[in-house]
Amino acid sequence: MKASEVLDNLKRRFPNEPEYHQAVSEVLGTIEEVYNEHPEFEKSNLIERLCIPDRIFSFRVTWMDDKGQIQTNMGYRIQHNNAIGPYKGGIRFHASVNQSILKFLAFEQTFKNSLTTLPMGGGKGGSDFSPRGKSNAEIMRFCQAFVLELWRHIGPDTDVPAGDIGVGGREVAYMYGMYKKLARENTGTFTGKGIEFGGSLIRPEATGYGNVYFLLQMLKTRGIDIKGKVVTVSGSGNVAQYTVEKLIALGAKVVTMSDSDGYIYDPDGIDRTKLDYIMELKNLYRGRIREYAEQYGVKYVPGARPWGEKCDIAMPSATQNELDGDDARTLLANGCIAVSEGANMPSTPEAIEEFLKARILYAPGKAANAGGVSVSGLEMTQNAQKLSWSAEEVDQKLQSIMENIHEQCVKYGQQADGYVNYVKGANVAGFMKVAKAMMAQGIL
Numbered sequence: 001m002k003a004s005e006v007l008d009n010l011k012r013r014f015p016n017e018p019e020y021h022q023a024v025s026e027v028l029g030t031i032e033e034v035y036n037e038h039p040e041f042e043k044s045n046l047i048e049r050l051c052i053p054d055r056i057f058s059f060r061v062t063w064m065d066d067k068g069q070i071q072t073n074m075g076y077r078i079q080h081n082n083a084i085g086p087y088k089g090g091i092r093f094h095a096s097v098n099q100s101i102l103k104f105l106a107f108e109q110t111f112k113n114s115l116t117t118l119p120m121g122g123g124k125g126g127s128d129f130s131p132r133g134k135s136n137a138e139i140m141r142f143c144q145a146f147v148l149e150l151w152r153h154i155g156p157d158t159d160v161p162a163g164d165i166g167v168g169g170r171e172v173a174y175m176y177g178m179y180k181k182l183a184r185e186n187t188g189t190f191t192g193k194g195i196e197f198g199g200s201l202i203r204p205e206a207t208g209y210g211n212v213y214f215l216l217q218m219l220k221t222r223g224i225d226i227k228g229k230v231v232t233v234s235g236s237g238n239v240a241q242y243t244v245e246k247l248i249a250l251g252a253k254v255v256t257m258s259d260s261d262g263y264i265y266d267p268d269g270i271d272r273t274k275l276d277y278i279m280e281l282k283n284l285y286r287g288r289i290r291e292y293a294e295q296y297g298v299k300y301v302p303g304a305r306p307w308g309e310k311c312d313i314a315m316p317s318a319t320q321n322e323l324d325g326d327d328a329r330t331l332l333a334n335g336c337i338a339v340s341e342g343a344n345m346p347s348t349p350e351a352i353e354e355f356l357k358a359r360i361l362y363a364p365g366k367a368a369n370a371g372g373v374s375v376s377g378l379e380m381t382q383n384a385q386k387l388s389w390s391a392e393e394v395d396q397k398l399q400s401i402m403e404n405i406h407e408q409c410v411k412y413g414q415q416a417d418g419y420v421n422y423v424k425g426a427n428v429a430g431f432m433k434v435a436k437a438m439m440a441q442g443i444l
């Protein structure tokens with residue numbers, strides 16, 4: 001089957017999965033050239049085998065809330081592809097979670113993990129459970145109930161989950177505790193664990209730091225200094241917080257952060273003290289970003305995203321499709337020179353088209369946010385060795401992985417006129433490695 005026919009076929013067979021179609025379409029749109037250079041791929045129907053997940057588990061999760069009411073949610077684990085290593089990818093808890101969203105994330109994860117240089121396949125899981133407004137005890141009971149079903153499908157050499165939206169250190173710890181009760185082993189079948197029980201230093205920071213390291217590589221290609229640059233960041237969760245932390249350390253000026261209710265604009269820039277306030281607000285009190293505006297007397301815009309604010313660099317770090325064509329045109333009109341994605345698929349296809357047309361530095365999530373899963377891979381290595389490395393050692397490895405990913409993007413994405421199309425570069429580099437591994441291992 002031709003690459004272009006595969007998408008139509010997937011749309012027909014799996015209707016009502018728009019996010020999955022969007023992710024597949026973006027990849028297939030950029031690999032056609034290398035695909036056509038390898039007739040053996042078409043002969044073995046490689047693209048279709050790569051787009052359809054190996055398997056999907058879905059299950060009911062039953063738990064008791066604080067009022068004694070019995071609640072149900074849906075739980076899922078998508079094992080997408082394990083050609084280059086065990087299935088690996090996060091767990092998302094959010095009311096919007098459905099099969100389409102997890103299929104897009106597992107598909108993207110497969111290419112991202114391929115880029116990291118570490119031996120990890122792709123997977124993703126989650127639930128439509130919303131952590132918002134839940135007590136700590138409810139979170140614990142839900143995590144335990146979720147793992148009661150999930151545990152039989154995962155293991156240190158088969159499938160290793162981690163965090164994503166709504167799942168941070170607290171949730172991973174509850175899930176890992178329950179997993180160990182059931183599986184009776186201590187090999188570290190989750191990453192993002194606490195430091196005291198097998199977690200890696202720098203894992204909480206890794207996605208945000210990694211995105212800034214990738215941005216630095218992109219800026220370097222044009223001889224641009226990050227110091228003094230005005231940056232808009234969306235989100236105020238794990239990825240956004242550590243993106244801002246690294247940006248502040250490097251002398252950039254971050255003027256926005258957001259949550260699902262709105263965004264704050266701080267013209268003086270979010271400094272270390274203000275970021276500490278946000279971390280406490282979000283991680284401890286589970287508060288709203290609006291409270292920052294009240295605390296520091298700055299603008300809060302409810303129900304909106306920050307892309308209308310003037311900036312040099314934008315780093316979307318909240319969720320998929322949070323930056324559309326209009327937002328992209330506004331950013332460009334305001335002089336934005338770089339967009340580096342902390343979130344997975346935050347820019348719509350129309351927005352991406354605008355960025356590429358304007359020839360700005362644009363890094364897709366699967367390259368720019370790969371630092372998180374990379375340090376997850378390093379956590380797996382440390383667990384296997386029964387050792388833990390210093391923060392400096394992990395950070396150094398993270399930096400070289402991000403540099404390597406950037407090099408791969410340039411190698412496969414640089415056009416004849418010198419412009420680096422990071423979308424094409426990341427997709428082709430990620431695809432070729434998985435494709436070669438699948439071809440070598442036979443028709444499965």
Ligand code: NDP
Pocket residue numbers: 094096163164165166167168207235236237238239240258259260261317318319320342343344369370372373
């Ligand atoms: P968190 O749950 O820690 O934070 C998510 C942030 O995004 C919160 O501020 C949240 O606001 C906001 N948000 C979530 N959903 C929406 C929505 N539908 N509309 C508007 N805002 C929303 O998650 P992470 O920081 O871990 O993840 C952020 C993004 O980064 C995701 O796309 C994730 O897939 C991606 N990512 C995460 C990695 C990781 O290691 N954690 C690694 C690579 C990518 P609110 O509090 O109101 O819900």
Ligand code: 2IT
Pocket residue numbers: 088089090091109112160161162163164191344369370372373374376
């Ligand atoms: O999207 C992602 O890369 C993550 N949520 C992190 C996955 C992981 O296994 O650390």
